Amino acid sequence: MSAAAQAAPVAAPRARNAISGMQRRRRRTAWLFLSPMLLVLALVAGWPLLRTVYFAFTDATLFDIAFHELVGAQNFAFLASDPDWWAAVRNTLIFATASVAIETLLGLVIALTLNARLRGRGPLRAAMLIPWAIPTVVSAQMWGWMLHDQYGVINAVLLSLGVIATPWAWVADPSLALWSVVAVDVWKTTPFMALLILAALQLVPRDVYEAARIDGLGPVGIFVRITLPLIRPALMVAVLFRALDALRVFDLMYVLTGNSPSTASMSVYARQQLVDFQDVGMGSAAATFLALVVAASAALIIVAGRVRFDTAGR
Amino acid sequence: MFGGVLAALCMLVPGTPRAQVTISISCSALGIEARLCREGAEAWAQQSGNEVRLVSTPNSGTERLALYQQLLAARSPDIDVFQVDVVWPGILANHLLDLSGRIDVAGHFEEVVRNNTVDGRLVAIPWFVNAGLLYYRRDLLEAAGRDVPETWQALTETARAVMQAERERGNAQMWGHVFQGRAYEGLTVNGIEWLASHAAGRIVEPDGKVSVDNPRAAQALALARSWIEAITPLGVLNYAEEESRGVFQSGNAVFMRNWPYAWPLLNAEDSPVRGKVGVAVLPRGDVPGGVHAAGLGGEQLAVSRYTKHPDEAVDLVRYLTSPAEQKRRAIAGGFTPSIVALYEDEELLAPNPFFRDLVPTLRSAVARPSGVTGARYNRVSAEFAAAVHKALAGQAEPAEALADLARSLQRIGRAGRW
Numbered sequence: 045m046s047a048a049a050q051a052a053p054v055a056a057p058r059a060r061n062a063i064s065g066m067q068r069r070r071r072r073t074a075w076l077f078l079s080p081m082l083l084v085l086a087l088v089a090g091w092p093l094l095r096t097v098y099f100a101f102t103d104a105t106l107f108d109i110a111f112h113e114l115v116g117a118q119n120f121a122f123l124a125s126d127p128d129w130w131a132a133v134r135n136t137l138i139f140a141t142a143s144v145a146i147e148t149l150l151g152l153v154i155a156l157t158l159n160a161r162l163r164g165r166g167p168l169r170a171a172m173l174i175p176w177a178i179p180t181v182v183s184a185q186m187w188g189w190m191l192h193d194q195y196g197v198i199n200a201v202l203l204s205l206g207v208i209a210t211p212w213a214w215v216a217d218p219s220l221a222l223w224s225v226v227a228v229d230v231w232k233t234t235p236f237m238a239l240l241i242l243a244a245l246q247l248v249p250r251d252v253y254e255a256a257r258i259d260g261l262g263p264v265g266i267f268v269r270i271t272l273p274l275i276r277p278a279l280m281v282a283v284l285f286r287a288l289d290a291l292r293v294f295d296l297m298y299v300l301t302g303n304s305p306s307t308a309s310m311s312v313y314a315r316q317q318l319v320d321f322q323d324v325g326m327g328s329a330a331a332t333f334l335a336l337v338v339a340a341s342a343a344l345i346i347v348a349g350r351v352r353f354d355t356a357g358r
Numbered sequence: 359m360f361g362g363v364l365a366a367l368c369m370l371v372p373g374t375p376r377a378q379v380t381i382s383i384s385c386s387a388l389g390i391e392a393r394l395c396r397e398g399a400e401a402w403a404q405q406s407g408n409e410v411r412l413v414s415t416p417n418s419g420t421e422r423l424a425l426y427q428q429l430l431a432a433r434s435p436d437i438d439v440f441q442v443d444v445v446w447p448g449i450l451a452n453h454l455l456d457l458s459g460r461i462d463v464a465g466h467f468e469e470v471v472r473n474n475t476v477d478g479r480l481v482a483i484p485w486f487v488n489a490g491l492l493y494y495r496r497d498l499l500e501a502a503g504r505d506v507p508e509t510w511q512a513l514t515e516t517a518r519a520v521m522q523a524e525r526e527r528g529n530a531q532m533w534g535h536v537f538q539g540r541a542y543e544g545l546t547v548n549g550i551e552w553l554a555s556h557a558a559g560r561i562v563e564p565d566g567k568v569s570v571d572n573p574r575a576a577q578a579l580a581l582a583r584s585w586i587e588a589i590t591p592l593g594v595l596n597y598a599e600e601e602s603r604g605v606f607q608s609g610n611a612v613f614m615r616n617w618p619y620a621w622p623l624l625n626a627e628d629s630p631v632r633g634k635v636g637v638a639v640l641p642r643g644d645v646p647g648g649v650h651a652a653g654l655g656g657e658q659l660a661v662s663r664y665t666k667h668p669d670e671a672v673d674l675v676r677y678l679t680s681p682a683e684q685k686r687r688a689i690a691g692g693f694t695p696s697i698v699a700l701y702e703d704e705e706l707l708a709p710n711p712f713f714r715d716l717v718p719t720l721r722s723a724v725a726r727p728s729g730v731t732g733a734r735y736n737r738v739s740a741e742f743a744a745a746v747h748k749a750l751a752g753q754a755e756p757a758e759a760l761a762d763l764a765r766s767l768q769r770i771g772r773a774g775r776w
Binding site: 218275321322 | 420422427428430440454531539540541542552591592593595596599601604608733734736737740744747748751753
């Protein structure tokens with residue numbers, strides 16, 4: 045690409061018409077090839093999203109969805125006045141920030157370790173992926189049993205090691221519950237981060253490290269001034285993916301603690317409105333707000349992290 | 359295929375008493391419940407010369423309700439007879455046939471019949487009932503020389519004393535009392551038991567008034583709050599039925615509040631507490647006017663307003679809810695009948711000896727306010743459970759949690775108009 049870009053100005057004056065004609069044709073072809081995908085996207089993503097936004101301004105119920113009236117911003121006003129909603133927003137933001145930060149750090153450590161020339165690196169990498177491969181509902185249920193205050197294995201181990209004196213109620217104690225959920229998510233999703241970071245690490249040319257060592261840079265210096273800048277684009281994309289995923293979190297909370305207000309995320313709140321209360325209007329308003337929060341967070345991460353998708357792989 | 363041949367034959371035979379119709383019934387698809395339902399419905403079919411078709415529905419209650427609501431909203435005649443939970447009549451009432459005058463409900467528990475009557479229309483017939491029970495460790499109470507507690511205050515003291523004694527004897531995991539404290543429908547039932555036994559109302563009264571913000575309700579919640587970490591593990595805040603049974607059945611609790619389903623399981627071959635458990639009516643509140651109050655559960659049968667064969671559908675419901683059929687279900691599956699007189703039937707009591715003690719509990723059963731709050735019931739229940747959960751977790755003072763709750767219920771119920 046860079047070679048073409050350098051060559052273009054020289055060639056431009058003579059061949060402008062020919063190239064632009066060809067470009068036009070190629071652009072047309074590209075749109076032609078893209079159109080089936082755009083159509084499918086519009087049908088399966090665009091239309092439901094628009095429907096949801098529309099329902100957010102109505103009083104529709106699941107009971108009789110065809111009969112509804114437009115009620116303006118009433119649902120959003122109710123949402124804004126509901127302390128449970130704001131607790132859900134707070135829970136979601138705490139969860140997303142904490143889990144993504146811990147997963148990034150741990151993922152980085154694991155990726156750096158695996159990137160070293162270890163014996164048995166292949167099996168290690170495969171073993172690392174197991175938590176990520178288990179369906180979330182299954183691992184959440186599994187952790188639910190392990191974290192049970194009376195007969196859970198976590199308390200049994202910690203008690204026998206003398207770390208804690210009495211059993212802790214990991215998922216029941218309101219001050220612990222959200223952090224237990226974060227811990228389970230970290231267990232599950234760190235492999236994903238580690239794998240993406242590992243892929244980026246393996247693309248860093250070896251000779252750069254050699255040159256740095258010859259110039260007398262220590263291991264910390266190498267990490268901060270060479271490794272980190274070189275993997276930053278890929279790292280930011282991974283963080284972006286995880287953050288968007290974490291903001292939509294539903295299954296972990298729902299399986300571990302049900303609708304408990306001390307851990308409920310925005311998605312749990314939206315589901316409760318929509319399914320338990322049959323209130324399509326309120327549920328759609330919550331879902332619309334969630335989509336806005338996700339979009340705003342994505343924009344923030346892209347701008348603040350200077351994420352550039354076209355160079356992410358380099 | 360065989361049915362088709364039979365139908366064809368019936369049409370050929372002159373003088374067939376009446377046209378044969380097919381009635382669809384949706385009942386639970388789970389194990390013994392499904393089998394008993396099929397047997398009952400098929401017996402009716404044979405006797406009446408009609409046919410039945412069983413429709414499988416989702417196991418989860420909320421999903422089953424959502425399915426019913428969609429079917430009924432579409433005025434679909436696909437299902438004629440519905441099995442409905444005790445809190446659904448209010449939600450579904452507009453789509454169900456009025457059965458008053460068509461099926462006699464004289465011998466049934468009055469509270470259930472009242473629960474199934476919405477705006478003067480009897481929309482569902484009780485099929486089997488459920489009520490909250492107090493399970494206790496008979497062996498431990500006898501060893502400590504203590505009676506089964508009559509009041510919640512007495513339960514608190516007995517639980518503390520027995521728990522201390524057991525812990526001193528080396529069982530460090532022993533607790534006094536477990537119940538369902540997770541923020542879900544089960545906590546609503548536990549909470550309404552505490553409130554009703556303290557003469558503190560039923561959250562929303564039958565006339566639509568929000569009654570939950572009162573001093574006796576705050577007192578009841580404060581008592582329950584005092585149990586946490588004293589006689590009840592903090593983990594109870596995330597327990598549903600099975601988690602509390604897990605603690606009690608492994609021998610680590612003196613008392614447990616649970617439904618009748620736990621009885622056969624507690625006395626199963628491999629149960630550590632087999633033969634050591636007693637059942638009693640839940641304690642009453644230690645206040646003037648305090649009563650024994652058990653949360654009402656159970657299932658009803660209802661007929662869709664959109665059925666094409668109302669007479670046959672009503673007849674099927676009449677048959678399935680009859681004393682004979684309820685007796686058969688009690689003997690074969692341990693389902694607690696909704697007809698009072700059956701609790702004196704020796705044949706029925708033989709396999710279920712503890713049924714004898716249930717009558718006072720069932721008579722004292724309190725229904726959740728699902729009739730008056732109608733389609734908004736789930737919202738009311740979720741708000742109430744969340745408020746009780748906050749009070750139990752110590753995140754809010756009971757009185758303060760109840761005042762907040764009353765405010766949101768006023769808003770949800772449009773100031774009592776519902």
